[in-house]
Amino acid sequence: MPEGPSVRQFHERCCRLLGALVLRAAGGTRQLSVQRLEGRQLQQCQVHGKCLYLGFGDVRGVDTGCPGNSSGGGGAGAGAEGGTARDPRLWLRFHFGLFGSVRCDELARAKRPNKRGDWADPVPRLLLHFPGERLLAFYSCRLCECGSPRPDPSTDILEPRFNMDQALLALQAARPISYILLDQRHFSGLGNIIKNEALYLCGIHPWCLGSQLGADTQRQLLRRLLHFTHDWLDRKRRRQRLQHLIYQRARCPRGHTVQRAQLGPPGGLSRPTWWCPVCQPLVPAPLG
Ligand SMILES: [Zn+2]
Structure with missing residues (x-):
């Protein structure tokens, strides 16, 4: 599942087309009449956690927006949609589910034959053509029209303005730590890989309650998960693969047999x- 670092990378790809006009729009989505995007300008691109937002303006004088916003082309996060009457842009929100992706100036190719044995290439959910034969292709994602996003960088783990104190408070809940970490209200962009790896790095059992952890352990967990997430994004930019220590592993780096279970809050x-x-161990041990 694309986690914060992947969606940041999708955002960077979309930002390459900021200011460009959509010449043609196509794709297999039923959630939107994609032709409505044609003739509009890609004016805004924002990311918040695992959500990507694109704002398309009408260039025939109705829209007052300009390419690239005050956050330098959409670097800042956006927590929710405000839907202000002042923003005449058409906004789309993208969720990338388990396997979603965004490609810039290239289309995805089949990596293996389908059930019928055909090497059919994946069909983009949305395909936008821009001048100069440039394109953005969105795969396996959910998209819908939304109001203009309202920035809230304090909960986004990849934002410089991520609020550590607020996050520490969230970690103190009397709930299993593996549930707390995936709560997007407090740790936007944090996904299952980050959860598994950060808990291993800190020697914390996933069933351990947040309230059981000492203050030092909570701080160390927060620092390690932020470091892990930023490091993952840097690796993606350098096209380096992430080596998992525990995620989908049969043995841990020290050679012990790894356990696996489906964990999640009731309902x-x-x-x-x-x-x-x-x-x-289930009882939190001092961090080494
Ligand atoms: Zn071990």
Whole structure:
């Protein structure tokens, strides 16, 4: 599932086309009449956690927006949609589910034959053509029209303005730490890989309650997960693969057998979770 670092990268790809006019729009989405985007200018591109927002303006004098916003082309986050009457742009919100992606100036190719044995290339959910034969292709995502996003960088783990104190308070809840970390209200952009790896790095069992952790452990967990997330984004930019320590591993780096279970809050989404019963004992151990 694309987590914060992947969606940041999708955002960077979309930003390359800021200011460009949509010549043609196509794609397999039923959630939007994509032709409405034609003739509009890609004016805004924002990211918040696992959500990407694109704002398309009418260049026939109705829109007062300009390419690139005060956040330098859409670097800042956006937490919710405000839908102000002043913003005449058409805004789209993208969720990337389990396998979604965005490509710039290239189309995805089939990596393996489908069930019928055809090597059919994936069909973009939305395909935008721009001048100079440039394009943006959005795959396996959900998209819908939304109001203008309202910036709230304090909960986005990749934002410089991420609020550490607020996050520490959230970590103190009497809930399993593996549930707390995936709560997008407090840790926007944090996904299952970051959860598994950060808990392993800190030697914390995923069932451990946040309230059981000492203040030092909570701080260390927060620092490590932020470091891990920023490092992952840097690696993506350098086209380096991330080597998982525990996620989808049979053995931990120290050679112990790893356990796996579906963990999630009652009535909520459960996610596959891997942990080492030796390196991550159920009673929190002092961090080494
Ligand atoms: Zn181990």
